[in-house]
Amino acid sequence: MLGPVDYALWIAGFVFEAAAVLSIFYRKAFGRYYSVCLYMACKFFVQGAQYICFLKFGFRSAQYFYLYYYSDSLLTILLFFVVMHLYLLVFAEMDTDRHIRAGAVLLLFLTAAFSYLVVRRYRTHLTEHFVVELGQGLYFVGTVLTYILWGAMITLRERRARLVQVVLALGIYYSATAGAYALQDLFPGRQMPVFAWAPPAANVWLSLAWTLAFLRIREEASVMVPTLAVKAQ
Amino acid sequence: MIAALIYVVSFVVLVQFFVYYCRSVLASSRKVELSARVREAAGVGDSVAADDFQRFLQLVRLCPENSADRAGIRAVGTYYSLLHVLARLSRAMLPSVAAWAEKEQQGCSHFAAVALDRRISFSRDLFVQQASSRL
Numbered sequence: 001m002l003g004p005v006d007y008a009l010w011i012a013g014f015v016f017e018a019a020a021v022l023s024i025f026y027r028k029a030f031g032r033y034y035s036v037c038l039y040m041a042c043k044f045f046v047q048g049a050q051y052i053c054f055l056k057f058g059f060r061s062a063q064y065f066y067l068y069y070y071s072d073s074l075l076t077i078l079l080f081f082v083v084m085h086l087y088l089l090v091f092a093e094m095d096t097d098r099h100i101r102a103g104a105v106l107l108l109f110l111t112a113a114f115s116y117l118v119v120r121r122y123r124t125h126l127t128e129h130f131v132v133e134l135g136q137g138l139y140f141v142g143t144v145l146t147y148i149l150w151g152a153m154i155t156l157r158e159r160r161a162r163l164v165q166v167v168l169a170l171g172i173y174y175s176a177t178a179g180a181y182a183l184q185d186l187f188p189g190r191q192m193p194v195f196a197w198a199p200p201a202a203n204v205w206l207s208l209a210w211t212l213a214f215l216r217i218r219e220e221a222s223v224m225v226p227t228l229a230v231k232a233q
Numbered sequence: 234m235i236a237a238l239i240y241v242v243s244f245v246v247l248v249q250f251f252v253y254y255c256r257s258v259l260a261s262s263r264k265v266e267l268s269a270r271v272r273e274a275a276g277v278g279d280s281v282a283a284d285d286f287q288r289f290l291q292l293v294r295l296c297p298e299n300s301a302d303r304a305g306i307r308a309v310g311t312y313y314s315l316l317h318v319l320a321r322l323s324r325a326m327l328p329s330v331a332a333w334a335e336k337e338q339q340g341c342s343h344f345a346a347v348a349l350d351r352r353i354s355f356s357r358d359l360f361v362q363q364a365s366s367r368l
Binding site for chain 1: 236237239240242243244246247250251253254257258260261304305
């Protein structure tokens with residue numbers, strides 16, 4: 001049964017996803033950040049579809065279960081393309097497009113292989129544990145990719161403030177969700193609120209942080225990334 | 234075993250990303266000079282201290298809310314609390330880390346002062362708008 005917190009997170013996610021798309025258009029940033037905009041638009045429509053499914057079949061129905069977890073996995077793979085696009089933006093001046101595209105194809109192949117192995121392992125019983133393991137793996141790959149991207153941004157002394165905030169917000173989203181799925185995998189069968197609230201709360205965070213990044217930070221605004229490095233004096 | 238490893242790595246990476254995010258938010262306000270009215274309202278001198286954060290935050294809460302800075306203030310508030318705990322824990326064992334944490338807390342106080350300045354301007358604009366609509 002859904003409680004007020006679940007509904008609040010759902011509504012907030014829905015509103016901020018729309019706000020993120022609108023803010024990208026409002027700041028005329030679609031050309032540069034089209035992948036972010038498409039991802040947020042897809043997320044918005046998927047959440048709409050999930051709500052219709054929830055109303056029609058109920059929260060505990062198999063239809064809602066499969067729609068929720070499979071659409072979540074597909075959206076995670078779509079988010080990989082956002083990460084790849086962010087790589088392209090970071091390495092735009094280094095003529096590395098071909099390598100990044102090859103990396104994206106390799107990543108897609110590895111993700112497909114990983115998903116196949118997980119599905120094969122659970123093919124006789126596609127249970128909740130299967131979707132948790134799949135989600136945990138996919139989000140963890142996203143965490144690693146974003147971490148590598150952030151490392152590259154520090155090395156290259158990336159100064160674009162908006163890009164810095166977009167990548168950092170994505171890193172928080174990926175690592176928080178991967179951690180929540182891993183915790184769920186560690187304690188299977190336990191109905192703790194953190195398991196149910198962490199992924200939608202991370203989704204609210206991502207859409208809100210991206211909305212603020214587009215609304216409040218101008219494209220030409222710069223930030224000194226080296227000053228962000230944590231150094232004990 | 235794999236789940237435990239993923240959990241630990243994700244948690245460490247999450248903390249790192251959160252610290253970097255907060256520092257990028259703080260970096261945006263670092264170059265902003267504080268106005269005389271904020272110094273006067275908070276009763277501070279030329280530079281703000283690490284301990285001034287709570288005072289600035291209380292003053293920020295007294296002003297009408299501006300939805301644009303709410304998320305940033307919350308994130309920096311959480312970061313300040315984490316730094317406070319870190320500074321306390323490391324004071325005896327690692328004084329260099331405690332000094333770094335205090336410097337970061339000072340940055341948080343400056344951020345809160347800049348937020349207060351913006352909110353005072355926002356309140357004044359709101360007051361002028363209301364006064365002109367009454368006339």
